[in-house]
Amino acid sequence: MQLHIVLVAPARPENVGAAARAMKTMGFTSLRIVDSEAHLQPAARWVAHGAGDIIDSVQTFPTLELALTDVDFTIATTARSRARFHYYCTPQQLTEQLLERQAWIQQAALVFGREDSGLTNEELELADLLTGVPMITDYPSLNLGQSVMVYCYQLAELMSVKAPQEHLVDAGQLKALRRRGEALLENLEVADDQKLRDWFHQRLGVLQQRDIVMLHTLLHDIEKKLMN
Incomplete structure (x- = not known):
């Protein structure tokens, strides 16, 4: 690093x-x-x-x-x-x-x-x-x-x-998760809730890599459900 x-x-x-x-x-x-x-x-x-x-x-x-x-x-x-x-x-x-x-x-x-x-x-x-x-x-x-x-x-x-080296993953996952989270807040029409947005952004910063992977999976399922 x-x-x-x-x-x-x-x-x-x-x-x-x-x-x-x-x-x-x-x-x-x-x-x-x-x-x-x-x-x-x-x-x-x-x-x-x-x-x-x-x-x-x-x-x-x-x-x-x-x-x-x-x-x-x-x-x-x-x-x-x-x-x-x-x-x-x-x-x-x-x-x-x-x-x-x-x-x-x-x-x-x-x-x-x-x-x-x-x-x-x-x-x-x-x-x-x-x-x-x-x-x-x-x-x-x-x-x-x-x-x-x-x-x-x-x-x-x-x-x-x-x-x-065997555990290296894509470093862009965190930024991608942040973008997906912002998009979800927009879709749920809660993006104007500043406290919620602040909490979301700051909690992302302390997630471990395995949590980020799991959250990506969860957001994928939520996005898929919203599209139906």
Whole structure:
């Protein structure tokens, strides 16, 4: 599994440098930046300190949606108080989720929001799963560089785990299931129920591969019945 670290509109080059250094320390190499040129400022390279190769190979995109075009599974970081969706996991739980998906997800992305305002609701909707760092205080105190380090440290185990090739399946199954689910909500005329749609999308993010296969089968039977 290739895990891309995605920073959305970072304002401070020092934070980009700190993120690159954290990635390099823990074995991650792919950094994507959305709507920002902070990585081009000298301060980013100064703070990166030995992770200049990650700064040099940064991929840039105008929008988060474009940064995720080739991604099979997206995780977005957010504060629990801002999460519109009910389900989200801690960094430790996220490791378990990704280890289970190691066999059938080729490209994954971990998205970090703006230093001052995080990710918008529209950007959160692009994610398959939400995650956040539990903290004692109500006000989040981790800056962007620290957050990237926490996750890179926790997820470093993924870098040494190889997927069992005999169990590889089509990584597009999750996206296909999402599309089929949306179509079913439309056919049932309940697509306007935002709470139901949010619940459906976020629960899909925690399904295991065998559950996705079974849900595809169930949706097929429902679709067939609706056509009769």
